[in-house]
Amino acid sequence: MATATGxxxxxxxxxxxxxxxxxxxxxxxxxxLNIKGLDYEYKAINLFKREQHNPEFLKINPMGYVPALVDGDIVLADSLAIILYLEEKYPQHPLLPHNLEKRAINYQAANIICSSIQPLLSIPILQYVEENVGPDAKIPWILKHVGKGFAALDKLLKDHAGKYATGDEIFLADLFLAPHIIAMSQRYNYDMTExxxxxxxxxxxKQVPxxxxxxxxxQPDFQIN
Ligand SMILES: N[C@@H](CCC(=O)N[C@@H](CS)C(=O)NCC(=O)O)C(=O)O
Incomplete structure (x- = not known):
């Protein structure tokens, strides 16, 4: 690990x-990190080479998942925990609205994606579905679970949205939504018209730097897969 002595x-x-x-x-x-204007060192973990299982990385995150963040002597993993930590430690450009109801809706939307959509699309689950249900089962599986989650989010956010998911600023819900919408379109050419x-x-x-x-x-580790 690149270190500074103090x-x-x-x-x-x-x-x-x-x-x-x-x-x-x-x-x-x-x-x-970008919204808060925080400079960081990008440490690529290549999952295709199974670098998540390297003993050095398992010291950072015993689950062997990315992302993980090191901030001085604080070491954290799991995107929601990292983002809530960043929000408290670096309060500039808040990621949560003041209004309690809108804040709670942000927690709900983030957690729907974090707990009820993304884990069903994780590499081990998709591999399991392909190997044990059948090679043709993977895409219907993805479409079913993403469709259910997206339909719920579309309904949930309807009365709270502004320019973005819960108002005119980018908040927590957008941090979780944008990557999923973008990944579905890039990987599966997903039809969002519903x-x-x-x-x-x-x-x-598309207009948010x-x-x-x-x-x-x-990203520095980008490769066409
Ligand atoms: N709940 C975790 C999930 C992280 C996660 O699923 N990361 C995947 C990459 S998208 C991973 O590192 N997978 C490694 C593996 O399955 O071995 C979070 O939100 O950070």
Missing amino acids: GGEEFPKKLQLYSIFMGTPSFRVRIA FPLLSRLSEAY AIQDAMPEK
Whole structure:
């Protein structure tokens, strides 16, 4: 680990983000860092080479997942935990609205994606579906679970949205939504017409530099897969 020496202990000087270009959880954290204007060192973890299982990385995240963040002597993993930590430690450009109801809706939307959509699309689950249900089962599986989640989010956010998911600023819900909408369109050419609000947000996200700079293809480890 690149370190700075101070007071006998060795901690990295700058924030370090362990990330993979294509994963939506890493994408969420990159957006948060960009919105808050935080400079960071990009530490690529190549999941295709199974680098997540390297003992050095398992010291950072015992789950063997990216993203993970190192901020001095604080080491954290899991995108939601990292983003909520960044929000408290670096309050500039808040990621949560003042209004309690809108804040709660942000938690709900983020958690729908974090707990009820993304885990069903994770590499081990998709491999399991392909190997144990059948090679043709993967795409219908993805479409079913994303469709259910997107339909719920479209309904949930309808009465709260402004230019973005819960108002005219990018908040937590957008950090979780944008990577999923973008990944579905890039990987599966997903048809969003059934979800009018999410389709509109998808267009709005194209104009947000913090999101565009966090795109998979802008990352140092990007490769066409
Ligand atoms: N709940 C975690 C999920 C992270 C996650 O699923 N990361 C995937 C990449 S998208 C990963 O590292 N997978 C490694 C593996 O499955 O071995 C978060 O939100 O950070």
